Amino acid sequence: MSAAELLEWVLASLPEILVITGACVLLIVGQFVRRGQEHLLVWASVAIVLIAALATVLLAAEIRPAYRGMFIADRFAVFFKMVFYLATVLTFLLSRKYVDIEGIAISEYYVLLLFALTGMMIMASAIDLLSIYVGLELMALSTYVLTGFLRRDRRSNEAALKYVILGAVSTAIFLYGVSLVYGLTGTTALEGIAAAVAGQPLDPALLLAVVFIVAGLVFKIGAVPFHMWVPDVYEGAPTTITAFMSVGPKAAGFAVILRVFLNPLIAASDAWIIVAAIAVATMALGSFVALVQDNFKRLLAYSSIAHAGFAVFGVVAGGADGIASVMLYLLIYAFMNLGIFSIVIMMRSGDFLGESIEDYAGLSKWHPGLALLMLLYLFSLAGIPPTAGFFAKFYVLVALVERGFVALAVIAVLLSAVAAYFYIRVVMVIYMREPKRAFEPALTPAVRTTLAVTAAGTIGIGLYPAWFLRLAQTSVFGG
Amino acid sequence: MEFPLLSLIILTPAAGAAILALLPSDDAVRRVALGVTLIDLALAIAMLASFDTTTHEMQFTEIRPWVPALGINYALGVDGISALFVFLTALLGAVSVLASWVAIDRKVKEFMVNLLAMQALMLGVFSALDLFLFYVLWEAMLIPMYLIIGIWGGEGRIYAAFKFFLYTLAGSLLFLIGVIVLYFHGGETFDILALTARELPFRVQSWLFFAFLIAFAVKVPMVPVHTWLPDAHVQAPTAGSIILAGVLLKMGAYGFLRFSLPMLPEASVHYSTLMLALSALAIVYGGLLALAQDDLKKLVAYSSISHMGFVTLGIFSLNLHGLEGSILQMFNHGVTTGALFLFVGLIYERTHTRSIADYGGLMKAAPVYTAFLALFTLSSMALPGTNSFVGELLVLSGGFAANPAFGAAAVVGAVLSAAYLLGMYGKVALGHASVGERFQIRDVNGREIAAILPLALFVLWVGLYPKPFLEIIDVSVKHLLVQVHGTGAAHERGRAS
Numbered sequence: 001m002s003a004a005e006l007l008e009w010v011l012a013s014l015p016e017i018l019v020i021t022g023a024c025v026l027l028i029v030g031q032f033v034r035r036g037q038e039h040l041l042v043w044a045s046v047a048i049v050l051i052a053a054l055a056t057v058l059l060a061a062e063i064r065p066a067y068r069g070m071f072i073a074d075r076f077a078v079f080f081k082m083v084f085y086l087a088t089v090l091t092f093l094l095s096r097k098y099v100d101i102e103g104i105a106i107s108e109y110y111v112l113l114l115f116a117l118t119g120m121m122i123m124a125s126a127i128d129l130l131s132i133y134v135g136l137e138l139m140a141l142s143t144y145v146l147t148g149f150l151r152r153d154r155r156s157n158e159a160a161l162k163y164v165i166l167g168a169v170s171t172a173i174f175l176y177g178v179s180l181v182y183g184l185t186g187t188t189a190l191e192g193i194a195a196a197v198a199g200q201p202l203d204p205a206l207l208l209a210v211v212f213i214v215a216g217l218v219f220k221i222g223a224v225p226f227h228m229w230v231p232d233v234y235e236g237a238p239t240t241i242t243a244f245m246s247v248g249p250k251a252a253g254f255a256v257i258l259r260v261f262l263n264p265l266i267a268a269s270d271a272w273i274i275v276a277a278i279a280v281a282t283m284a285l286g287s288f289v290a291l292v293q294d295n296f297k298r299l300l301a302y303s304s305i306a307h308a309g310f311a312v313f314g315v316v317a318g319g320a321d322g323i324a325s326v327m328l329y330l331l332i333y334a335f336m337n338l339g340i341f342s343i344v345i346m347m348r349s350g351d352f353l354g355e356s357i358e359d360y361a362g363l364s365k366w367h368p369g370l371a372l373l374m375l376l377y378l379f380s381l382a383g384i385p386p387t388a389g390f391f392a393k394f395y396v397l398v399a400l401v402e403r404g405f406v407a408l409a410v411i412a413v414l415l416s417a418v419a420a421y422f423y424i425r426v427v428m429v430i431y432m433r434e435p436k437r438a439f440e441p442a443l444t445p446a447v448r449t450t451l452a453v454t455a456a457g458t459i460g461i462g463l464y465p466a467w468f469l470r471l472a473q474t475s476v477f478g479g
Numbered sequence: 480m481e482f483p484l485l486s487l488i489i490l491t492p493a494a495g496a497a498i499l500a501l502l503p504s505d506d507a508v509r510r511v512a513l514g515v516t517l518i519d520l521a522l523a524i525a526m527l528a529s530f531d532t533t534t535h536e537m538q539f540t541e542i543r544p545w546v547p548a549l550g551i552n553y554a555l556g557v558d559g560i561s562a563l564f565v566f567l568t569a570l571l572g573a574v575s576v577l578a579s580w581v582a583i584d585r586k587v588k589e590f591m592v593n594l595l596a597m598q599a600l601m602l603g604v605f606s607a608l609d610l611f612l613f614y615v616l617w618e619a620m621l622i623p624m625y626l627i628i629g630i631w632g633g634e635g636r637i638y639a640a641f642k643f644f645l646y647t648l649a650g651s652l653l654f655l656i657g658v659i660v661l662y663f664h665g666g667e668t669f670d671i672l673a674l675t676a677r678e679l680p681f682r683v684q685s686w687l688f689f690a691f692l693i694a695f696a697v698k699v700p701m702v703p704v705h706t707w708l709p710d711a712h713v714q715a716p717t718a719g720s721i722i723l724a725g726v727l728l729k730m731g732a733y734g735f736l737r738f739s740l741p742m743l744p745e746a747s748v749h750y751s752t753l754m755l756a757l758s759a760l761a762i763v764y765g766g767l768l769a770l771a772q773d774d775l776k777k778l779v780a781y782s783s784i785s786h787m788g789f790v791t792l793g794i795f796s797l798n799l800h801g802l803e804g805s806i807l808q809m810f811n812h813g814v815t816t817g818a819l820f821l822f823v824g825l826i827y828e829r830t831h832t833r834s835i836a837d838y839g840g841l842m843k844a845a846p847v848y849t850a851f852l853a854l855f856t857l858s859s860m861a862l863p864g865t866n867s868f869v870g871e872l873l874v875l876s877g878g879f880a881a882n883p884a885f886g887a888a889a890v891v892g893a894v895l896s897a898a899y900l901l902g903m904y905g906k907v908a909l910g911h912a913s914v915g916e917r918f919q920i921r922d923v924n925g926r927e928i929a930a931i932l933p934l935a936l937f938v939l940w941v942g943l944y945p946k947p948f949l950e951i952i953d954v955s956v957k958h959l960l961v962q963v964h965g966t967g968a969a970h971e972r973g974r975a976s
Contacts, residue, residue, distance in 0.1 A: 385614070401663060420648055424641070432637055473548060
């Protein structure tokens with residue numbers, strides 16, 4: 001390994017190095033932050049992410065492979081990293097007040113988020129099953145701890161325990177699949193596997209390995225049949241972490257799925273039937289079960305399952321448009337879902353939990369502005385134009401129809417009509433019920449910023465999707 | 480590119496809605512909203528005044544790239560088929576504001592913002608020349624309409640709002656798939672004119688025809704997907720009913736005229752008998768239901784189903800008289816039914832009952848009101864001299880030429896409409912003056928007359944001198960017939976009818 005090569009590698013992974021170094025420094029320095037000065041931690045964390053984002057943008061001009069085929073910094077990775085940065089920064093801003101209320105304002109909270117961010121970044125850039133595993137575990141371990149961060153809350157403990165056990169099982173299954181692949185093909189690099197698969201009829205053992213790997217990855221995005229953890233974890237985790245998990249780790253899971261399954265050679269197999277079945281089942285389950293939820297966080301958990309299902313339809317479509325549609329979907333979903341979560345988070349004040357849907361009754365009377373924003377996010381989640389949520393769905397449908405999957409497209413839209421019901425039910429509660437109590441939302445400047453960013457994204461991408469669409473299309477790997 | 484008049488017409492209410500949000504008092508909100516709709520109406524009149532009736536080409540066209548990667552443009556334009564609806568929407572916009580002046584007494588600002596947003600979207604739907612743009616506007620209308628019904632509606636408003644929203648959404652989502660399929664079959668473009676020029680294989684046309692049919696039939700509404708309409712109408716505030724009946728229902732029929740017929744001509748011809756049958760069913764069934772109603776608003780709502788049956792009957796008779804009649808009848812129905820809902824609203828504001836049984840002898844208490852009510856009632860039952868007579872006569876003539884059996888069914892519907900409308904008028908306006916003792920009835924005031932007069936004007940104008948209106952639609956309809964039947968056949972059919 002020459003010095004020049006090493007420099008190349010460092011450059012390729014500079015954003016990851018920056019974040020992980022920053023996190024380590026913060027871990028040490030954080031111990032010396034005095035009481036009442038905790039907000040410095042937030043700004044330091046935000047600064048670390050912004051510096052990494054800057055590095056990512058500056059280095060985005062060319063494709064940089066590194067670490068002997070384990071890692072690549074291409075535009076695909078850059079796109080996903082931008083989604084991760086967005087999710088993480090907004091989570092930091094939302095946490096500012098929330099962690100004070102919950103009494104978890106300690107440096108580990110921010111450090112763990114930064115570790116999780118690093119894990120996600122590695123996942124986006126990984127092109128070898130082993131480096132994927134490293135990123136996956138770094139992200140997963142951090143989120144396990146964050147889920148149980150409300151140490152005195154039974155629901156939080158329960159959620160963390162469930163998450164750890166199920167997560168460990170899924171990781172084990174994933175690893176088993178990887179070991180089978182290695183045994184059969186002699187390599188763990190995605191390209192090598194694709195080359196080994198090409199040209200010969202599909203080995204049943206390899207199919208088994210693929211099923212195991214799928215199972216491990218599908219767990220991370222919360223798709224059926226590995227979705228059971230989602231509602232409990234979303235409900236129990238600190239709401240800021242729920243917001244983060246619904247966007248960041250999920251996008252990271254999709255990044256890996258796209259890399260593994262849309263490898264042109266693997267995509268030639270009939271694996272799409274499995275993926276299509278997963279997509280339909282996921283969307284159906286998420287949409288129908290959400291209909292009967294009264295807890296807003298659980299509702300959003302099932303909504304998140306349904307959205308994952310819709311994005312999986314983009315994976316089914318495959319091809320350049322299919323990949324781009326999933327990427328655009330995840331970006332838009334990050335905006336609208338963080339938007340709706342920021343309202344849930346700010347509702348948390350004093351003894352008011354803001355978790356039941358009924359808690360929002362008559363919000364429009366007290367806070368017309370907040371109610372309007374919620375209306376925007378909810379209609380966007382439901383996929384009604386002119387919001388961004390519509391364009392996200394539209395593009396996935398275009399990709400599906402382009403590949404000739406018209407029947408799947410019809411199923412997808414019918415299920416999203418079902419899903420629309422529970423979103424507009426929340427709108428109904430906000431606008432058409434009488435308020436039961438006064439609202440005291442914690443409208444700090446940080447939360448206002450989050451709301452402004454997410455609202456701008458939700459309406460902006462809806463009205464002017466051209467730029468973002470081009471961004472997603474040019475970020476598709478190999479295209 | 481010429482002066483962007485259509486954009487101006489669409490953006491005026493949108494900008495007005497934004498301005499309203501900043502105003503402090505309810506009174507200022509009402510005045511500004513009225514001002515905005517009047518400006519918009521003036522612009523629409525200016526558009527009609529400079530409309531060239533000698534060409535079927537799109538006029539006042541504008542085009543700007545929107546999402547170039549998918550071939551999506553911001554493209555606007557009107558021809559003889561859409562021009563009248565742009566005008567009708569602007570007219571009913573002003574009427575709706577007047578109708579809500581005192582009827583809406585809480586959250587006035589929010590209501591007017593929704594109303595103006597709705598108007599901008601509706602105007603956009605009628606002017607869009609890009610399918611994607613059309614769909615976005617078409618579906619975005621669900622949001623303000625859901626809120627108008629759900630927040631300012633009557634007792635069962637929440638149920639009605641949900642029903643309206645989900646019915647329309649489910650219908651239009653299949654339309655969306657149809658649009659995307661059309662996009663790939665039509666050479667990756669959303670340009671409506673380019674797609675119209677494409678010839679699609681019959682199998683594709685058939686699928687698309689039914690995908691479109693579901694969306695449009697829900698909006699019209701055609702039997703059997705009409706059940707959202709009575710709920711929505713009865714629960715909606717007066718202005719909501721006016722917009723629903725006056726404009727929203729026309730969009731389904733407009734969809735048939737703009738998309739189904741020219742883009743899927745063979746399927747349209749092939750399935751026209753089915754469509755005629757459904758139309759005849761709607762005419763008779765809607766009429767029978769209206770006959771059995773005691774609630775004034777429900778009666779008008781069911782009569783709408785019957786009258787919109789005439790419109791679809793005319794469209795799918797696929798001949799000159801039928802098509803011209805149906806377009807004129809859509810305009811007429813907007814004016815007349817809009818007025819009838821306004822009248823129900825006016826009397827409801829005074830008595831807070833819509834039950835016909837509660838009324839009687841209104842003529843003595845409110846002579847001006849009942850006189851105008853008589854005019855619109857007669858118009859709705861298509862008495863000669865009123866607007867609907869011209870439209871219905873053309874539709875019947877076209878309908879008989881296409882299929883005498885269904886034409887005959889339509890005549891039955893016309894008789895039914897005379898029965899329920901005259902029955903309603905007799906019970907409400909004539910008879911013993913019991914109503915004056917039970918309620919304090921005040922006759923219409925200046926503001927209310929201002930809302931009524933323009934509608935009355937069009938009832939008589941179209942009824943007595945329909946030529947200018949038919950001239951606007953004539954050339955475009957003839958062109959549409961050429962698109963449907965091909966050049967030779969259209970000529971023959973035109974003569975036969």
